Amino acid sequence: MPENPLEHLKALIERYTVISFVPDIDRYRRITSPKGGRCIFRGCPEPIAWEDARGENFLCEGHYRTMKTWIEEARKGLLPGGHLSPLFTQGGEDATRL
């Protein structure tokens, strides 16, 4: 098991996304015109809302917040364990239910 926050962060990213590096979340920008692409979180069906400075590695709104939280927590050395859901299913957000 990784011990330090940065290793833990990388492990989370490798486990839940299709990338294997820590994205430069501070340089992410909101996608303003429709474009093709998928959220980097595995199996995420949400529309993409954010892209990195190169226009790659898209994130949906919910996963942008998830990634930002992970990185901020890792910077503080306080990355929580497995109870932070990467798929934000705990908040009652069920996209399949209308």
Ligand SMILES: [Zn+2]
């Ligand atoms: Zn997503």
